[in-house]
Amino acid sequence: MRTQVTIIGGGPSGLLLGQLLHGAGIDTVVLERQSKAHVLSRIRAGILETGTVALMHKAGVGQRLEKECFRHDGTVICHGEMQFGVNFSERAGKHVVVYGQTELTRDLYEARELASAKTLFNIENVTIQGADTDTPSVSYEQEGLTHTIKCDFIAGCDGFHGVSRTTIPAQLRREYEKLYPFGWLGVLSETPPVHDELIYAGSDRGFALCSMRNANLSRYYIQCSLTDQPEDWSDTAFWEELKRRIPNEYADRLVTGASIEKSIAPLRSFVSEPMRWGRLFLCGDAAHIVPPTGAKGLNSAMGDVHYLFNGFQQFYQEGDTRGIDEYSAKALARVWKAERFSWATTKLLHRFPDDSDFDRKMQQADVAFLAENSAAQTVFAQNYVGLPY
Numbered sequence: 001m002r003t004q005v006t007i008i009g010g011g012p013s014g015l016l017l018g019q020l021l022h023g024a025g026i027d028t029v030v031l032e033r034q035s036k037a038h039v040l041s042r043i044r045a046g047i048l049e050t051g052t053v054a055l056m057h058k059a060g061v062g063q064r065l066e067k068e069c070f071r072h073d074g075t076v077i078c079h080g081e082m083q084f085g086v087n088f089s090e091r092a093g094k095h096v097v098v099y100g101q102t103e104l105t106r107d108l109y110e111a112r113e114l115a116s117a118k119t120l121f122n123i124e125n126v127t128i129q130g131a132d133t134d135t136p137s138v139s140y141e142q143e144g145l146t147h148t149i150k151c152d153f154i155a156g157c158d159g160f161h162g163v164s165r166t167t168i169p170a171q172l173r174r175e176y177e178k179l180y181p182f183g184w185l186g187v188l189s190e191t192p193p194v195h196d197e198l199i200y201a202g203s204d205r206g207f208a209l210c211s212m213r214n215a216n217l218s219r220y221y222i223q224c225s226l227t228d229q230p231e232d233w234s235d236t237a238f239w240e241e242l243k244r245r246i247p248n249e250y251a252d253r254l255v256t257g258a259s260i261e262k263s264i265a266p267l268r269s270f271v272s273e274p275m276r277w278g279r280l281f282l283c284g285d286a287a288h289i290v291p292p293t294g295a296k297g298l299n300s301a302m303g304d305v306h307y308l309f310n311g312f313q314q315f316y317q318e319g320d321t322r323g324i325d326e327y328s329a330k331a332l333a334r335v336w337k338a339e340r341f342s343w344a345t346t347k348l349l350h351r352f353p354d355d356s357d358f359d360r361k362m363q364q365a366d367v368a369f370l371a372e373n374s375a376a377q378t379v380f381a382q383n384y385v386g387l388p389y
């Protein structure tokens, strides 16, 4: 088989890149290790920057999103009983929207099928050959048979546990990582959201987040210990702990119900440099991870897709390699700023087990400064709605 760009990984990065390339007349094959049903059963964050929404429209897949998303012009930030709002539209001239990542992925699969673009599911043992030559190829196994795809370029969109990043020789790669001493326990419940904006809450008992998917579907999180298991937390224990971490005003009107999903995710900051080796380009979670505080995971991945698509388009339409040559530096420049925001917001609102009384006072002073200072709120809002591409 031959294609122009082999895309490894059928998550949001690989699918959106594939759809944009299809629109530009560039042929792709997407290789996905899991089944489509499995990919669509993963529950991930649900905040989209306006840049992400614009890319979906550019790819011709923005119609359902436009109809079903919820516009958020700001967010609530709390510490104990102290609370304030940050208005994104006033401070940064932009808003964000709530639209589940699972729905975005579903829209992209539907569009790919409509376009009759090739996606192979349940494939195993993907390996990349000749990434540093002019004749790269990708091999994989399906139903016990080995196949090879020859191509011009390979887009490594296979997430943190994929094979693309580790194909780059270790001596050419530098990894930067920070592990946080806690996780997030997340619950999805068919209950009305406690508030019409998200609530990011710091408290002496740890962080909590009140988020949502729609008028009758809420997503809540509480900071938990890394040794906790979801089974350790009954629904009742979860709701009680959430109520202790948010201001009474919200705790009193929180509607609780049976959880329909409960899971724990560890928090990690991670960047691998460079994001290109020869004809292999890393994109999204394959190259970088952020802690979820601030909702930058998907949105950072979409920034990469923007730069990589532009690079490929310039190459195929004008024979100009500048876009692909600059890809890694441009993508990383934006990624590091999202890393900084996610790290800073995590530090601002979580309870770190080793923090001294002094550290706690510094954290409280940081929150108080943000509550009182319009310049600080502008900086927060600009980061939250997404830095320009």
Ligand code: APR
Binding pocket: 008, 009, 010, 011, 012, 013, 014, 031, 032, 033, 034, 039, 044, 045, 126, 157, 158, 159, 160, 161, 162, 163, 283, 284, 285, 286, 290, 296, 297, 298, 299, 301
């Ligand atoms: N071969 C083929 N596919 C693979 C392989 C492999 N060896 N390894 C992983 N994959 C697939 C995974 O099954 C997954 O569907 O690659 C896909 C990667 O998707 P994501 O992990 O969702 O990563 P990405 O597409 O970059 O999405 C951006 O940002 O913070 C996050 O939660 C956010 O998932 C979102 C991500």
Ligand code: PHB
Binding pocket: 044, 045, 046, 047, 198, 209, 211, 212, 219, 292, 293, 294, 295, 296
């Ligand atoms: C979510 O809705 O799942 C969500 C929202 C905002 C975040 C993280 C997760 O910062």
